[in-house]
Amino acid sequence: MSQVTSLHEELTAAQRCLDDLARSISRLEERIGSGLEIRRVRSDAEHLKESLALLRDATPKAAPQPRQEMVTIPDQPYDSGLWTDVDDEGLGARDRRAP
Numbered sequence: 001m002s003q004v005t006s007l008h009e010e011l012t013a014a015q016r017c018l019d020d021l022a023r024s025i026s027r028l029e030e031r032i033g034s035g036l037e038i039r040r041v042r043s044d045a046e047h048l049k050e051s052l053a054l055l056r057d058a059t060p061k062a063a064p065q066p067r068q069e070m071v072t073i074p075d076q077p078y079d080s081g082l083w084t085d086v087d088d089e090g091l092g093a094r095d096r097r098a099p
Helices: 003-032 036-056
Strands: none
Touching: 003 036
């Protein structure tokens, strides 16, 4: 995994946390009202959200991954003429016996 991908994942995780924080602040506001303290907490959370957006814009973007094409492998056996210059792997040479 590249560092850019890891950085993107960390920024996304931070964004999710800030979204959770905003929902929690809304629930708190429903319970305790919209006094000065809750407005200040909401304002601080908005500043964090803006700062994270600026940080995301300043980070390098992940390079697009090249698309790999699928290769179809036929079911019929390969032409044995392709293998005349090689030994059977693990069995030794054709004209010699294994010890």
